[in-house]
Amino acid sequence: MKLFTVPNLMTLGNLLCGCFGIILVFQGELTYASYLVFIAGILDFLDGFVARLLKQHSAIGKELDSLADMVTFGALPAFMLVYLLDASLAESSVLAEVFSSPARFKPLAYTGFILALFSALRLAKFNVDTRQSDSFIGVPTPANAFVVASFPLILSFNSNYGFIIQNTTFLLAYTVLMSYLLVSEIPLFALKFKNFSWVDNKIKYIFLILSVILLVVLQFLAIPLIIFLYVVLSVINHTIAPAPKGD
Numbered sequence: 001m002k003l004f005t006v007p008n009l010m011t012l013g014n015l016l017c018g019c020f021g022i023i024l025v026f027q028g029e030l031t032y033a034s035y036l037v038f039i040a041g042i043l044d045f046l047d048g049f050v051a052r053l054l055k056q057h058s059a060i061g062k063e064l065d066s067l068a069d070m071v072t073f074g075a076l077p078a079f080m081l082v083y084l085l086d087a088s089l090a091e092s093s094v095l096a097e098v099f100s101s102p103a104r105f106k107p108l109a110y111t112g113f114i115l116a117l118f119s120a121l122r123l124a125k126f127n128v129d130t131r132q133s134d135s136f137i138g139v140p141t142p143a144n145a146f147v148v149a150s151f152p153l154i155l156s157f158n159s160n161y162g163f164i165i166q167n168t169t170f171l172l173a174y175t176v177l178m179s180y181l182l183v184s185e186i187p188l189f190a191l192k193f194k195n196f197s198w199v200d201n202k203i204k205y206i207f208l209i210l211s212v213i214l215l216v217v218l219q220f221l222a223i224p225l226i227i228f229l230y231v232v233l234s235v236i237n238h239t240i241a242p243a244p245k246g247d
Contacts, residue, residue: 115182158218
């Protein structure tokens, strides 16, 4: 049984991004941690593609993928959110007084770790749910990670909207909403193409075209909107999809 196949090495690269990202969060370098999330996302996409291309699928690769995702797309975003919550609480004199503690992080900031817990549940559910071979049930962990990773980038490059990211209520509401979406029964399409025809992939092409437009116009601010668009289009697609014909 081969351990160090090309896809597995790419998955380990994903994991390494998560490890370095957590270190960067503790150093206060959230922007660089965000870049590592997106690099890991590319590796996460490519490892499956390369595995199919080289015919190097394996049970170890599948398990390794979930373990890497838990660190990079589960733990790292949670640490980032805790840091952002801590910073937002410091801006609120009332909350800072009520929830302050001698520790570096204020107790309410630890609410961000809820995302890590629900990410673990999401990944475990995905591994045993046979319905999720060609589509997703619930929001994938990378989608949540991309949204959280966009927050520091918005603060740096779209600073006019920084007041939203620095709002404690917004961050807490996001934590609760995304935790629910991770383990929800909402059907979401996967960006997997069995062919490239417009008819069979209409919703995917619409999503990709709109995503590119949003990125060009809004830059990093577009990332949360793209994930929102992904959920909305998936719900619309599921609602209008024709029911399967009976035998």
